[in-house]
Amino acid sequence: MSITNPVLEQIHQHRSIRQYKPDPVSREMVETIVVAGQRAATSSNLQAYACVAVTDAAKRAELARLCGNQDHINQAPIFLAWCADLSKLDYACALRGHPHVGNYVENFIIATVDVALVMQNAALAAESLGLGICYIGGLRDRTREVIQLLGLPHYMFPISGMTVGVPNDNPIIRPRLPLPAVLHWESYSNEGLDQALQEYDVAMVNTGIYNNRQVAVPGNPGVMEDYGWTEHSARRVSRPARTDLREVLHEQGFELK
Ligand SMILES: Cc1cc2nc3c(=O)[nH]c(=O)nc-3n(C[C@H](O)[C@H](O)[C@H](O)COP(=O)(O)O)c2cc1C
Structure with missing residues:
Protein backbone atom coordinates (compact mmCIF):
# COMPACT_ATOMS: atom_id res chain seq x y z
CA MET A 1 0.00 0.00 0.00
CA ILE A 172 5.71 -10.01 15.14
CA ILE A 173 2.93 -8.25 13.31
CA ARG A 174 0.77 -11.16 12.16
CA PRO A 175 -0.10 -11.12 8.49
CA ARG A 176 -3.79 -10.89 7.66
CA LEU A 177 -5.74 -12.65 4.92
CA PRO A 178 -5.01 -11.48 1.38
CA LEU A 179 -7.49 -8.83 0.26
CA PRO A 180 -9.41 -11.07 -2.23
CA ALA A 181 -10.59 -13.16 0.75
CA VAL A 182 -12.07 -10.08 2.40
CA LEU A 183 -12.85 -7.33 -0.11
CA HIS A 184 -15.47 -7.96 -2.81
CA TRP A 185 -16.44 -5.33 -5.34
CA GLU A 186 -20.16 -4.94 -6.15
CA SER A 187 -21.16 -8.46 -5.07
CA TYR A 188 -19.65 -11.31 -3.10
CA SER A 189 -17.59 -13.85 -4.99
CA ASN A 190 -15.51 -16.72 -3.69
CA GLU A 191 -13.42 -16.70 -6.83
CA GLY A 192 -9.79 -16.50 -5.75
CA LEU A 193 -10.57 -17.77 -2.26
CA ASP A 194 -8.57 -21.00 -2.68
CA GLN A 195 -5.52 -19.14 -3.84
CA ALA A 196 -5.85 -16.56 -1.10
CA LEU A 197 -6.08 -19.26 1.57
CA GLN A 198 -3.10 -21.15 0.15
CA GLU A 199 -1.02 -17.96 0.14
CA TYR A 200 -2.12 -17.16 3.67
CA ASP A 201 -1.31 -20.65 4.95
CA VAL A 202 2.23 -20.17 3.62
CA ALA A 203 2.50 -16.65 5.10
CA MET A 204 1.38 -17.86 8.53
CA VAL A 205 3.64 -20.94 8.45
CA ASN A 206 6.53 -18.59 7.66
CA THR A 207 5.87 -16.53 10.81
CA GLY A 208 6.84 -19.60 12.86
CA ILE A 209 3.98 -19.08 15.32
CA TYR A 210 2.65 -22.58 14.66
CA ASN A 211 6.04 -24.03 15.69
CA ASN A 212 6.67 -25.75 12.33
CA ARG A 213 4.01 -28.35 13.12
CA GLN A 214 3.00 -30.86 10.49
CA VAL A 215 -0.48 -32.23 9.86
CA ALA A 216 -1.94 -35.02 7.73
CA VAL A 217 -3.30 -33.96 4.34
CA PRO A 218 -7.10 -34.52 4.40
CA GLY A 219 -8.03 -37.62 2.40
CA ASN A 220 -4.36 -38.54 1.97
CA PRO A 221 -3.40 -40.58 5.03
CA GLY A 222 0.34 -40.76 5.62
CA VAL A 223 1.06 -37.60 3.63
CA MET A 224 2.03 -34.67 5.81
CA GLU A 225 2.01 -30.92 5.19
CA ASP A 226 2.64 -27.72 7.16
CA TYR A 227 0.10 -26.79 9.81
CA GLY A 228 -1.21 -23.43 8.66
CA TRP A 229 -4.05 -21.01 9.25
CA THR A 230 -6.77 -23.10 7.59
CA GLU A 231 -5.97 -26.10 9.82
CA HIS A 232 -5.64 -23.88 12.90
CA SER A 233 -8.92 -22.10 12.25
CA ALA A 234 -10.86 -25.20 11.22
CA ARG A 235 -9.78 -26.90 14.45
CA ARG A 236 -10.74 -23.80 16.45
CA VAL A 237 -14.30 -23.77 15.09
CA SER A 238 -14.80 -27.54 15.13
CA ARG A 239 -15.19 -27.63 18.92
CA PRO A 240 -18.07 -26.04 20.81
CA ALA A 241 -16.92 -23.39 23.28
CA ARG A 242 -18.56 -21.50 26.14
CA THR A 243 -21.78 -23.38 25.63
CA ASP A 244 -23.50 -21.84 28.66
CA LEU A 245 -23.63 -18.33 27.21
CA ARG A 246 -27.24 -18.40 26.04
CA GLU A 247 -28.30 -19.38 29.55
CA VAL A 248 -26.18 -16.69 31.22
CA LEU A 249 -27.38 -14.08 28.72
CA HIS A 250 -30.94 -15.03 29.60
CA GLU A 251 -30.19 -14.68 33.32
CA GLN A 252 -28.82 -11.17 32.70
CA GLY A 253 -31.99 -10.10 30.86
CA PHE A 254 -30.78 -10.68 27.30
CA GLU A 255 -33.49 -13.15 26.33
CA LEU A 256 -32.65 -12.93 22.60
CA LYS A 257 -36.27 -13.13 21.49
C1 LIG B 1 -12.50 -10.45 20.94
C2 LIG B 1 -11.10 -10.99 21.05
C3 LIG B 1 -10.77 -11.86 22.08
C4 LIG B 1 -9.46 -12.32 22.23
N1 LIG B 1 -9.14 -13.10 23.30
C5 LIG B 1 -7.85 -13.40 23.55
C6 LIG B 1 -7.50 -14.07 24.75
O1 LIG B 1 -8.35 -14.42 25.60
N2 LIG B 1 -6.18 -14.32 24.97
C7 LIG B 1 -5.20 -13.94 24.09
O2 LIG B 1 -4.02 -14.19 24.37
N3 LIG B 1 -5.52 -13.31 22.93
C8 LIG B 1 -6.81 -13.01 22.65
N4 LIG B 1 -7.14 -12.31 21.52
C9 LIG B 1 -6.08 -11.85 20.61
C10 LIG B 1 -6.08 -12.62 19.29
O3 LIG B 1 -5.58 -13.91 19.49
C11 LIG B 1 -5.21 -11.84 18.30
O4 LIG B 1 -5.79 -10.58 18.07
C12 LIG B 1 -5.06 -12.58 16.96
O5 LIG B 1 -4.35 -13.77 17.13
C13 LIG B 1 -4.32 -11.73 15.95
O6 LIG B 1 -3.05 -11.36 16.45
P1 LIG B 1 -2.63 -9.83 16.59
O7 LIG B 1 -3.63 -9.15 17.49
O8 LIG B 1 -1.26 -9.87 17.21
O9 LIG B 1 -2.61 -9.26 15.23
C14 LIG B 1 -8.45 -11.90 21.31
C15 LIG B 1 -8.81 -11.04 20.26
C16 LIG B 1 -10.10 -10.59 20.13
C17 LIG B 1 -10.44 -9.62 19.02
Whole structure:
Protein backbone atom coordinates (compact mmCIF):
# COMPACT_ATOMS: atom_id res chain seq x y z
CA MET A 1 0.00 0.00 0.00
CA SER A 2 1.49 3.34 -0.97
CA ILE A 3 -1.06 5.65 0.67
CA THR A 4 -0.11 6.32 4.25
CA ASN A 5 -0.35 8.80 7.12
CA PRO A 6 0.32 8.67 10.89
CA VAL A 7 -3.08 7.10 11.68
CA LEU A 8 -2.61 4.36 9.08
CA GLU A 9 0.93 3.74 10.29
CA GLN A 10 -0.36 3.34 13.84
CA ILE A 11 -3.09 0.93 12.72
CA HIS A 12 -0.56 -1.19 10.85
CA GLN A 13 1.67 -1.47 13.93
CA HIS A 14 -0.92 -3.43 15.95
CA ARG A 15 0.06 -6.68 17.56
CA SER A 16 -1.31 -8.29 20.71
CA ILE A 17 1.01 -7.94 23.72
CA ARG A 18 1.11 -10.80 26.22
CA GLN A 19 4.09 -9.75 28.34
CA TYR A 20 4.16 -6.49 30.28
CA LYS A 21 6.57 -4.45 32.41
CA PRO A 22 5.38 -3.65 35.94
CA ASP A 23 5.37 0.10 35.13
CA PRO A 24 2.11 1.71 36.21
CA VAL A 25 -0.42 3.23 33.80
CA SER A 26 -1.90 6.41 35.25
CA ARG A 27 -5.59 6.96 35.85
CA GLU A 28 -5.33 9.92 33.45
CA MET A 29 -4.03 7.61 30.73
CA VAL A 30 -6.86 5.12 31.31
CA GLU A 31 -9.39 7.94 31.17
CA THR A 32 -7.79 9.28 27.98
CA ILE A 33 -8.03 5.81 26.42
CA VAL A 34 -11.68 5.30 27.39
CA VAL A 35 -12.70 8.81 26.30
CA ALA A 36 -11.04 8.13 22.91
CA GLY A 37 -12.96 4.83 22.79
CA GLN A 38 -16.18 6.75 23.33
CA ARG A 39 -15.55 8.78 20.16
CA ALA A 40 -16.42 5.68 18.10
CA ALA A 41 -19.76 5.77 16.32
CA THR A 42 -22.54 4.17 18.33
CA SER A 43 -25.94 2.94 17.24
CA SER A 44 -28.48 5.83 17.59
CA ASN A 45 -26.00 7.37 20.05
CA LEU A 46 -27.25 4.81 22.58
CA GLN A 47 -23.70 4.06 23.86
CA ALA A 48 -24.80 0.63 25.02
CA TYR A 49 -21.51 -0.24 26.71
CA ALA A 50 -19.57 0.18 29.94
CA CYS A 51 -16.04 -0.56 31.00
CA VAL A 52 -14.86 -1.82 34.39
CA ALA A 53 -11.20 -0.89 34.91
CA VAL A 54 -9.49 -3.22 37.36
CA THR A 55 -6.14 -2.25 38.92
CA ASP A 56 -6.23 -4.21 42.18
CA ALA A 57 -3.62 -7.01 41.95
CA ALA A 58 -5.69 -9.56 43.88
CA LYS A 59 -8.71 -8.92 41.67
CA ARG A 60 -6.57 -9.19 38.54
CA ALA A 61 -5.19 -12.48 39.85
CA GLU A 62 -8.76 -13.72 40.22
CA LEU A 63 -9.59 -12.50 36.71
CA ALA A 64 -6.46 -14.22 35.36
CA ARG A 65 -7.74 -17.46 36.90
CA LEU A 66 -11.27 -17.00 35.58
CA CYS A 67 -9.99 -16.14 32.09
CA GLY A 68 -8.11 -19.41 31.58
CA ASN A 69 -4.99 -18.69 33.70
CA GLN A 70 -3.66 -16.02 31.38
CA ASP A 71 -0.65 -14.67 33.24
CA HIS A 72 -0.47 -11.40 31.32
CA ILE A 73 -3.60 -10.34 33.25
CA ASN A 74 -1.40 -10.50 36.39
CA GLN A 75 1.43 -8.62 34.70
CA ALA A 76 -0.46 -5.74 33.06
CA PRO A 77 -1.31 -3.00 35.60
CA ILE A 78 -4.72 -2.40 34.01
CA PHE A 79 -7.46 -4.83 33.04
CA LEU A 80 -10.41 -3.35 31.19
CA ALA A 81 -13.59 -5.42 31.21
CA TRP A 82 -15.72 -4.21 28.31
CA CYS A 83 -19.40 -4.95 28.75
CA ALA A 84 -22.61 -4.70 26.79
CA ASP A 85 -24.73 -2.36 28.87
CA LEU A 86 -28.46 -1.96 28.40
CA SER A 87 -28.90 -1.18 32.10
CA LYS A 88 -28.51 2.57 31.53
CA LEU A 89 -31.26 2.38 28.89
CA ASP A 90 -33.41 0.34 31.25
CA TYR A 91 -32.94 3.13 33.79
CA ALA A 92 -33.74 5.82 31.19
CA CYS A 93 -36.99 4.00 30.39
CA ALA A 94 -37.94 3.84 34.06
CA LEU A 95 -37.07 7.52 34.42
CA ARG A 96 -39.07 8.56 31.39
CA GLY A 97 -42.00 6.19 31.87
CA HIS A 98 -41.44 4.01 28.81
CA PRO A 99 -41.45 0.21 28.66
CA HIS A 100 -37.97 -1.22 28.00
CA VAL A 101 -38.00 -4.04 25.45
CA GLY A 102 -34.30 -4.84 25.57
CA ASN A 103 -34.78 -8.57 25.35
CA TYR A 104 -34.57 -9.00 21.55
CA VAL A 105 -31.61 -10.23 19.48
CA GLU A 106 -31.51 -6.76 17.90
CA ASN A 107 -30.76 -5.10 21.24
CA PHE A 108 -27.93 -7.52 21.91
CA ILE A 109 -26.47 -6.91 18.46
CA ILE A 110 -26.65 -3.14 19.03
CA ALA A 111 -24.83 -3.50 22.33
CA THR A 112 -22.14 -5.95 21.13
CA VAL A 113 -21.38 -3.92 18.00
CA ASP A 114 -21.13 -0.79 20.17
CA VAL A 115 -18.74 -2.61 22.52
CA ALA A 116 -16.57 -3.78 19.61
CA LEU A 117 -16.28 -0.23 18.28
CA VAL A 118 -15.48 1.42 21.62
CA MET A 119 -12.92 -1.31 22.37
CA GLN A 120 -11.07 -0.96 19.10
CA ASN A 121 -10.95 2.84 19.33
CA ALA A 122 -9.59 2.46 22.87
CA ALA A 123 -7.05 -0.13 21.72
CA LEU A 124 -5.75 2.18 19.03
CA ALA A 125 -5.61 5.10 21.48
CA ALA A 126 -3.62 2.99 23.97
CA GLU A 127 -1.21 1.90 21.23
CA SER A 128 -0.77 5.52 20.12
CA LEU A 129 0.41 6.26 23.69
CA GLY A 130 3.10 3.58 23.41
CA LEU A 131 1.14 1.03 25.45
CA GLY A 132 0.38 -2.55 24.46
CA ILE A 133 -2.97 -4.29 24.65
CA CYS A 134 -4.43 -7.76 24.30
CA TYR A 135 -8.14 -8.52 24.05
CA ILE A 136 -9.29 -11.20 26.48
CA GLY A 137 -12.18 -13.28 25.16
CA GLY A 138 -11.41 -15.55 28.12
CA LEU A 139 -13.65 -13.13 30.05
CA ARG A 140 -16.50 -15.33 28.80
CA ASP A 141 -14.94 -18.60 30.02
CA ARG A 142 -16.61 -18.43 33.44
CA THR A 143 -19.06 -15.66 32.84
CA ARG A 144 -21.23 -16.09 35.95
CA GLU A 145 -18.20 -15.75 38.23
CA VAL A 146 -16.97 -12.72 36.26
CA ILE A 147 -20.41 -11.10 36.53
CA GLN A 148 -20.31 -11.62 40.27
CA LEU A 149 -16.70 -10.45 40.70
CA LEU A 150 -17.34 -7.24 38.76
CA GLY A 151 -20.79 -6.67 40.27
CA LEU A 152 -22.55 -6.47 36.89
CA PRO A 153 -26.29 -5.84 37.25
CA HIS A 154 -29.16 -7.12 35.12
CA TYR A 155 -28.84 -5.97 31.48
CA MET A 156 -25.04 -5.96 31.59
CA PHE A 157 -22.89 -8.65 30.01
CA PRO A 158 -19.09 -9.02 29.80
CA ILE A 159 -17.99 -9.18 26.15
CA SER A 160 -14.21 -8.99 26.24
CA GLY A 161 -11.41 -8.02 28.57
CA MET A 162 -8.32 -6.08 27.59
CA THR A 163 -4.91 -6.04 29.22
CA VAL A 164 -3.20 -2.64 29.00
CA GLY A 165 0.37 -1.89 29.97
CA VAL A 166 3.92 -1.15 28.90
CA PRO A 167 5.04 -3.91 26.52
CA ASN A 168 7.81 -6.24 27.63
CA ASP A 169 7.79 -8.10 24.35
CA ASN A 170 8.15 -7.28 20.70
CA PRO A 171 6.05 -9.88 18.89
CA ILE A 172 5.71 -10.01 15.14
CA ILE A 173 2.93 -8.25 13.31
CA ARG A 174 0.77 -11.16 12.16
CA PRO A 175 -0.10 -11.12 8.49
CA ARG A 176 -3.79 -10.89 7.66
CA LEU A 177 -5.74 -12.65 4.92
CA PRO A 178 -5.01 -11.48 1.38
CA LEU A 179 -7.49 -8.83 0.26
CA PRO A 180 -9.41 -11.07 -2.23
CA ALA A 181 -10.59 -13.16 0.75
CA VAL A 182 -12.07 -10.08 2.40
CA LEU A 183 -12.85 -7.33 -0.11
CA HIS A 184 -15.47 -7.96 -2.81
CA TRP A 185 -16.44 -5.33 -5.34
CA GLU A 186 -20.16 -4.94 -6.15
CA SER A 187 -21.16 -8.46 -5.07
CA TYR A 188 -19.65 -11.31 -3.10
CA SER A 189 -17.59 -13.85 -4.99
CA ASN A 190 -15.51 -16.72 -3.69
CA GLU A 191 -13.42 -16.70 -6.83
CA GLY A 192 -9.79 -16.50 -5.75
CA LEU A 193 -10.57 -17.77 -2.26
CA ASP A 194 -8.57 -21.00 -2.68
CA GLN A 195 -5.52 -19.14 -3.84
CA ALA A 196 -5.85 -16.56 -1.10
CA LEU A 197 -6.08 -19.26 1.57
CA GLN A 198 -3.10 -21.15 0.15
CA GLU A 199 -1.02 -17.96 0.14
CA TYR A 200 -2.12 -17.16 3.67
CA ASP A 201 -1.31 -20.65 4.95
CA VAL A 202 2.23 -20.17 3.62
CA ALA A 203 2.50 -16.65 5.10
CA MET A 204 1.38 -17.86 8.53
CA VAL A 205 3.64 -20.94 8.45
CA ASN A 206 6.53 -18.59 7.66
CA THR A 207 5.87 -16.53 10.81
CA GLY A 208 6.84 -19.60 12.86
CA ILE A 209 3.98 -19.08 15.32
CA TYR A 210 2.65 -22.58 14.66
CA ASN A 211 6.04 -24.03 15.69
CA ASN A 212 6.67 -25.75 12.33
CA ARG A 213 4.01 -28.35 13.12
CA GLN A 214 3.00 -30.86 10.49
CA VAL A 215 -0.48 -32.23 9.86
CA ALA A 216 -1.94 -35.02 7.73
CA VAL A 217 -3.30 -33.96 4.34
CA PRO A 218 -7.10 -34.52 4.40
CA GLY A 219 -8.03 -37.62 2.40
CA ASN A 220 -4.36 -38.54 1.97
CA PRO A 221 -3.40 -40.58 5.03
CA GLY A 222 0.34 -40.76 5.62
CA VAL A 223 1.06 -37.60 3.63
CA MET A 224 2.03 -34.67 5.81
CA GLU A 225 2.01 -30.92 5.19
CA ASP A 226 2.64 -27.72 7.16
CA TYR A 227 0.10 -26.79 9.81
CA GLY A 228 -1.21 -23.43 8.66
CA TRP A 229 -4.05 -21.01 9.25
CA THR A 230 -6.77 -23.10 7.59
CA GLU A 231 -5.97 -26.10 9.82
CA HIS A 232 -5.64 -23.88 12.90
CA SER A 233 -8.92 -22.10 12.25
CA ALA A 234 -10.86 -25.20 11.22
CA ARG A 235 -9.78 -26.90 14.45
CA ARG A 236 -10.74 -23.80 16.45
CA VAL A 237 -14.30 -23.77 15.09
CA SER A 238 -14.80 -27.54 15.13
CA ARG A 239 -15.19 -27.63 18.92
CA PRO A 240 -18.07 -26.04 20.81
CA ALA A 241 -16.92 -23.39 23.28
CA ARG A 242 -18.56 -21.50 26.14
CA THR A 243 -21.78 -23.38 25.63
CA ASP A 244 -23.50 -21.84 28.66
CA LEU A 245 -23.63 -18.33 27.21
CA ARG A 246 -27.24 -18.40 26.04
CA GLU A 247 -28.30 -19.38 29.55
CA VAL A 248 -26.18 -16.69 31.22
CA LEU A 249 -27.38 -14.08 28.72
CA HIS A 250 -30.94 -15.03 29.60
CA GLU A 251 -30.19 -14.68 33.32
CA GLN A 252 -28.82 -11.17 32.70
CA GLY A 253 -31.99 -10.10 30.86
CA PHE A 254 -30.78 -10.68 27.30
CA GLU A 255 -33.49 -13.15 26.33
CA LEU A 256 -32.65 -12.93 22.60
CA LYS A 257 -36.27 -13.13 21.49
C1 LIG B 1 -12.50 -10.45 20.94
C2 LIG B 1 -11.10 -10.99 21.05
C3 LIG B 1 -10.77 -11.86 22.08
C4 LIG B 1 -9.46 -12.32 22.23
N1 LIG B 1 -9.14 -13.10 23.30
C5 LIG B 1 -7.85 -13.40 23.55
C6 LIG B 1 -7.50 -14.07 24.75
O1 LIG B 1 -8.35 -14.42 25.60
N2 LIG B 1 -6.18 -14.32 24.97
C7 LIG B 1 -5.20 -13.94 24.09
O2 LIG B 1 -4.02 -14.19 24.37
N3 LIG B 1 -5.52 -13.31 22.93
C8 LIG B 1 -6.81 -13.01 22.65
N4 LIG B 1 -7.14 -12.31 21.52
C9 LIG B 1 -6.08 -11.85 20.61
C10 LIG B 1 -6.08 -12.62 19.29
O3 LIG B 1 -5.58 -13.91 19.49
C11 LIG B 1 -5.21 -11.84 18.30
O4 LIG B 1 -5.79 -10.58 18.07
C12 LIG B 1 -5.06 -12.58 16.96
O5 LIG B 1 -4.35 -13.77 17.13
C13 LIG B 1 -4.32 -11.73 15.95
O6 LIG B 1 -3.05 -11.36 16.45
P1 LIG B 1 -2.63 -9.83 16.59
O7 LIG B 1 -3.63 -9.15 17.49
O8 LIG B 1 -1.26 -9.87 17.21
O9 LIG B 1 -2.61 -9.26 15.23
C14 LIG B 1 -8.45 -11.90 21.31
C15 LIG B 1 -8.81 -11.04 20.26
C16 LIG B 1 -10.10 -10.59 20.13
C17 LIG B 1 -10.44 -9.62 19.02
